[in-house]
Amino acid sequence: MSAVPSIESPKLELKGVKKRFGSKVVLAGVDIPVARGRSLVIIGGSGQGKSVTLKIAIGLMRPDAGKVFVDGQDVTRLGGAGRRRLSSQFGMLFQGAALFDSLSVWENVAFRLTNADGVKRPEARERAVAALARVGLKSDVAALYPGELSGGMQKRVGLARAVVAEPAIIFFDEPTTGLDPINADVINDLIVEQVKRLGCTAVSITHDMASARKIGDEIAMLNDGHIVWRGPTSQIDNSGNPYVDQFIHGRATGPITGGV
DSSP: OOOOOOOSSOSEEEEEEEEEETTEEEEEEEEEEEOTTOEEEEEOOTTSSHHHHHHHHHTSSOOSEEEEEETTEEOTTOOHHHHHHHHTTEEEEOTTOOOOTTSOHHHHHTHHHHHTSOOOHHHHHHHHHHHHHHTTOOGGGGGSOGGGSOHHHHHHHHHHHHHTTOOSEEEEESTTTTOOHHHHHHHHHHHHHHHHHHTOEEEEEOSOHHHHHHHOSEEEEEETTEEEEEEEGGGGGGOOOHHHHHHHHTOSSSSOOOOO
């Protein structure tokens, strides 16, 4: 197991985080510091706690034990105004884009601006169109509805929504799920471009190694409730870790057990 690198004043940090559902231990003491302006990708098999980790980091779920820090402040038990202030730093690209079918594209992109930030609709639409342009979508797409878009275009809209408020931390939940390899690579390129443009901190979860290699400065592997390896993306093929080696090569045999 690799030691977690020392990071001075991390932008985001999970410390000693534990979570269980009934008798099932999902997280057994997870430590994840993420430096400012860095992109960390968490990999691991299905049911290993990646989504739970992301939900705890963003505040959608509380840990049973441990803490979450943003800019050194413990935000684990924040509520009300404190939670709203914290959320204003966050952006998220949900798995499957998670767009509202009853809202137009621009209203989806501007949802936070109009509903949480108090931005007037004309300005919100202008900012939404600008965000769409940054992910390669023309202004005429703004008036369409999600059902009129391809899966790849929906992902772009979801990314535009994640970056429109220029967040300090962006979370990506399986960003390439459901996309063919070409569209997945386009989304990966756009993620890298937008994270660099904003200079923000990024945390992603994925089982797609092509995506992990492209969007991550660092990769951490979660297995059986623990971080079993973490290191620079450039070292993933020479990790010396049997869990990582089995996962990235998709081997049925090894320390990771699974079933269908």
